Amino acid sequence: xxxxVIRDTDVLAFTDYFRMTAELDEVLDYFGVECESxxxxxxSSTRALPYLDSLRERLEETLLHVSLTSEAARREVLIAxxxxxxxxYVGGRLRIExxxxxxxxxxxxxxxLLQVERSLLVIEAKNADLARGMTQLxxxxxxxxxxxxxxxxxxxxxxxxxGTTWQIACFDRHQRRxxxxxxxxxxPGDLEALLRTLVGCxxxx
Numbered sequence: 001x002x003x004x005v006i007r008d009t010d011v012l013a014f015t016d017y018f019r020m021t022a023e024l025d026e027v028l029d030y031f032g033v034e035c036e037s038x039x040x041x042x043x044s045s046t047r048a049l050p051y052l053d054s055l056r057e058r059l060e061e062t063l064l065h066v067s068l069t070s071e072a073a074r075r076e077v078l079i080a081x082x083x084x085x086x087x088x089y090v091g092g093r094l095r096i097e098x099x100x101x102x103x104x105x106x107x108x109x110x111x112x113l114l115q116v117e118r119s120l121l122v123i124e125a126k127n128a129d130l131a132r133g134m135t136q137l138x139x140x141x142x143x144x145x146x147x148x149x150x151x152x153x154x155x156x157x158x159x160x161x162x163g164t165t166w167q168i169a170c171f172d173r174h175q176r177r178x179x180x181x182x183x184x185x186x187x188p189g190d191l192e193a194l195l196r197t198l199v200g201c202x203x204x205x
Contacts, residue, residue: 006030006105014108014143018126018136024180027135031142034177042168042181043200044193051085052192059188068163075111075125078163082187083112083123086195090203092116102143110140118151119202120144122158130167130184133160138178141171148173157201163187166194168201 005022006012017027025035062077087094094114101107112123122140126133137158145156156171166185171178185194 004030011104012106014106014110014136014140017139018129018132020132020135022135024131024135024138024178028138028178031139032176033138033142033171034175035138035180036177037180037182039182040179042183042197044196045199045203046196047089047199047203049089049192049195049199051088052195055081055085056188056191059191063164063188069127071125071127074127074161074163078187079111079123079125079161082191082195082198083114086198086202087114089195089199090114090116092119092202100140100143100147102146106139106143106146108140108143110144113144114202116202119153120148120156121198121202122156124158124160126160126162128162130160130162130165134167134169134180136160137169138171141169141178145171145173159198166190168197170201 005026028035058081066077068074092115096112098110098113100110110122111125114121122144124133124137124140137160141156141158154173158169160167164187169180187194
């Protein structure tokens with residue numbers, strides 16, 4: 001019989017899940033959540049993106065001149081500009097390094113939490129290792145689900161990003177299922193597709 005990856009007495013912050021060697025489905029099983037990976041079509045907005053070319057130019061220039069060896073560097077110079085422009089398109093309220101406490105095994109700070117009316121989007125920045133980052137993102141969405149109002153959208157979206165690579169996931173609140181989309185957006189090449197997806201997740205879904 002395999003030892004449990006989490007014990008009821010464990011006290012775990014979000015970052016502790018990133019350090020775990022356990023598989024994503026093993027962690028989610030502890031919380032009674034199903035795990036699914038697919039290539040399903042993601043939401044995609046058709047609205048105008050007037051700041052797209054300017055953002056792409058800034059990111060391309062940044063990649064030429066800035067050392068990106070740390071998570072903080074990637075978060076500040078690659079991920080933050082995308083998030084800020086996303087807010088310019090959809091409005092809402094953006095919270096940065098937002099503390100969340102949904103219990104001893106679901107607490108910590110969210111890099112970015114964007115709320116647009118009834119929609120919520122969590123963005124987690126990482127220097128590398130999207131797989132472990134996805135585990136951290138999953139438990140962050142579980143925590144947000146516990147604290148969100150009953151009127152929030154049934155799908156809570158999240159993204160894990162290294163700045164140059166982005167991946168989208170969502171938590172189905174009704175079916176208790178975490179869904180990892182296998183598509184990877186490479187930035188700046190896929191910047192338009194990424195922005196259309198992020199806008200679609202929070203504003204057009």
